[in-house]
Amino acid sequence: MVLVENKQVVLKDFVDGIPKENDMEIKIGKIDLLHPPNDDDNNKGFILVKNLYLSCDPYMRGRMRNFHGSHLPPYVPGQALEGFGVAKVVSSSDPDFKPGDFVSGVTGWEEYSFIRKNEQLRKFVPDDDIPLSFHLGLLGMPGFTAYAGFFEVCSPKKGETVFVSAASGAVGQLVGQLAKLHGCYVVGSAGSNKKVDLLKNKLGFDEAFNYKDEPDLEAALKRYFPQGIDIYFDNVGGETLDAVLANMRIFGRIAACGMVSLASLSGPQQMRNLYHIIPKRIRIQGFLQSDYLNLFPRFVEYVTSYYKQGKIVYIEDTNEGLESGPSSLAGLFSGKNVGKQIIRVAHQ
Amino acid sequence: MVLVENKQVVLKDFVDGIPKENDMEIKIGKIDLLHPPNDDDNNKGFILVKNLYLSCDPYMRGRMRNFHGSHLPPYVPGQALEGFGVAKVVSSSDPDFKPGDFVSGVTGWEEYSFIRKNEQLRKFVPDDDIPLSFHLGLLGMPGFTAYAGFFEVCSPKKGETVFVSAASGAVGQLVGQLAKLHGCYVVGSAGSNKKVDLLKNKLGFDEAFNYKDEPDLEAALKRYFPQGIDIYFDNVGGETLDAVLANMRIFGRIAACGMVSLASLSGPQQMRNLYHIIPKRIRIQGFLQSDYLNLFPRFVEYVTSYYKQGKIVYIEDTNEGLESGPSSLAGLFSGKNVGKQIIRVAHQ
Incomplete structure (x- = not known):
């Protein structure tokens, strides 16, 4: 037994409304580096990792509720949150992972975690030109959500018009750049003038606006x-979706991505424009990136290549230390x- | 000039709410059987028809409003309504049509109409086994809506579960029968116990219910x-669509058909379950039968064959005379x- 302290970000209790910083707390737990907890399996297949970067993602709100009907189980109050992270393998009883390997995948919000092999746990070789944390964004689940959603769900054609909501976010910023690379006209919405400025001057959107400045x-x-919208990449749902429906073109496509669910957690939506779906033959398609994992290698190759050519950029907002976890997520x-x-x- | 009386069903004024009988009136007009009105074109391509059957269809409500943004223009107050009809050619300056030919297509709500060739005007040879009026229902636009919507939009697979709203209506009754022939489990909803009885005992639905008896x-x-719904053929939209979303299965498909638009004319819809679209990867697809006209011959062959084998039935509600037009449509x-x-x- 090698017991060490293990700082954690813990869910205090289930959350009904919008998560607040004090719904979580920092706890100093202990971890036995030689034995996983609840080890029914004689330590078989467990990988001990040191967590380096953690990702704050909107879908995590769903796991903070006391709701078991989703595709992901809720977090357990009193225990560390889980989410995507980049980590370094400390020890492993899985022959596919060796000490020193870098991995990205679902891990705990804590210093050290025991994890197991799964479909979304990926080993990668660090690349001097690509920050480790990019495996949580540009080259991780959000980036892949943008890639699979745009190319596989939106059926984009050169010259089409594309609208992206939450456009400076982890997913939206790549959707817009993929659409530009594909020859589309792209407009994004965001919630501050600073974000609008980034969209127009750093991320290459044709236009962008602050939805808070737009009463209508x-x-x-x-x-x-x-002339209307051919493609809407929907990261927010609700009244934005409703306003978009009235502006869609005939045969338009809407890719419904993560945050619609979150908007809807707040209660019923007043929809005035659903009827546009019929005469305009609009397609609304919900999707999860996990249905397209066979495309992941192609995605990494595509995005890495454009990033290294300077044709894709990616904006991160990095906070230091597990202590920043509750405020970052909230x-x-x-x-x-x-x-x-x-x-x-942690630094490597 | 051969002037004869021409009884018409006329729109009195634009209608905002639900059309009522007295929004329309019977007018005795006059028609010159030798010259179309507003003949800028020297009578070229005009076909004079005697109307035999007229079709009451939900989409017509849209044309009664003073709204020019739709794919169909509004009716003109003071003039006869238009809609699908079965008619007999009286005279024709179009070489493709001869006196005595039977046609189905868009015509006036009146005894005699001048019409022109168009994509949806079809000549047909009467068949002793098939009522003429079936060219407005089973073998007309509503039947084709069911066929194209079910096979082309719903992507049905044998053994899947199918829900149809307005299931005893012109479209719904065929959707259910096509789904049964395809090996699906089919449930329909309707607004009276008589209709529910027909669905179960005449139209071959596995189950049916009266939505008015279901507070939840x-x-x-x-x-x-x-186990949930794989396919929803949506003829009503609104709160039924919302209730269905909560009951859809993963990868479910919703074909959004005509009446969603009508439900939405009444004002905003409270939607509680739109968020299901994402984790269940639901596809909602609006469609118009007119996008699939290349399939029309295959549809006629398919449905005629099953009808003659007694494997498809079709229920009509026939009212007599143009005088019944306003109350029938309302x-x-x-x-x-x-x-x-x-x-x-008119009889032939």
Whole structure:
């Protein structure tokens, strides 16, 4: 037994509304580096990792509720949160992983975690040109969500018009850049002038606007898309989706991504424009990136290549230390982050 | 000039709410059988028809509004309504049509109409085994809507579960029968016990229920589909669509058909379950039958063959005379009709 302290970000209790910083707390736990907890399996297949970076993602809100009907189980109050992370293998009883290997995948919000091999646990070789944390954003689940959603769900054609909500977020910023690389006209919405400035001047969107400055979203979209919207990559749902429906073109496509669910947690949505679906033959398609994992290698190759050519950029918002975990995650739901929200747990 | 009386069903003024009988009136007009009105074109390509049957269809409500943004222009107050009809050619300056030919297509709500060739005007040879009026229902636009919507939009697989709303209507009754022929489990909803009885005992649905007897639609659907719904053929939208979303299975498909638009004309919809679209990867696809016209011959062959084998039935609700036009059309929106609503204008 080698017991060491293991700092954790713990869920205090289930959360019904929007997660707040004090729904979580820092706890100093202990971990036996030689034996996983609840080891029914004689330590078989367990991988002990030191967590380096953790990812704050909107879907995590769903796991903070006391709701078992989702595709992911809720977190356990009193225990560390889980989420995507980049980590370094300390020891392993799985022959595919060796001490010193870098991995990305679902891990605990703590210093050390025992994890097991699974479909989304990936070993990677660090690349001097690519920050480790990018495996949580540009080259991780959010980036892949953008890639699979845009290319596989939106059926984009060169010259089409694309609208992206939450456009400076972890997913949205890549959707817009992929659409530009594909020859589309791209407009993004975001919740601050700083984000709008980044969209226009750093991320290469054709236009961008602050939705908080637009009392009439339908009219705003009409200004930016006088001919209508061919593709809407929906990261927010709710009234934005409703305003978009009125501005869609015939045969338009809507990819429904993560945050619609979150918007809807707050209660019923007043939808005025659903009827546009029929005469405009609109397709709304919900999707999860995990259905497209066979495309992951192609995605990594595509994005890495464009990133190294300087044709894709990626904005991160990095906070230091597990202590920043509760405020970082809560900040996601008030739009405090600018770009992909990352927590740096430890330097290599 | 050969002037004769021409009885018409005329729109009195634009209609905002649900059409009522007295939004229309009977007018005795006059028609010159030798010259079309507003003949800028020297009578070229005009076909004079005697109307035999007229079709009451939900989409017509959209044309009664003063709204020019739709794919169909509004009716003109003071003039005859238009809609699908079966008619006999009286005279024609179009070489493709001869006196005595039977046609189905868009015509006026009147005794005689001048029409022109178009994509949806079809000549047909009467068949002793098939009522003429079936060219407005089973073998007309509503039947083809069912065929194209079910086979092309719903991507059905044998053994899947199918829910149809407005199931005894002109479209719904065929959707259910096509789904049964395809090996699906089919449940329909309707607005009276008489209709429910027809669905179960004449149209071959596995189950059916009266939605007016179900204060909790979500719970009702859960009873009929304990494992969830793979395919929803949506003829009504609104709260039924919302209740269905909560009961859809993963990778479920929703074909959004005509009446969603009508439900939405009444104002905003409270939607609680849109968020299901994402984790269940639901596809909602709006469609119009007119996008699939290349399949029309295959549809006629398919349905005619099954009908003659007694494997498809079709229920009509026939009212006599143009005088019944206003009440027949208005009745459609209160669910008065049982089956496809037809008006018989004249015997051959």
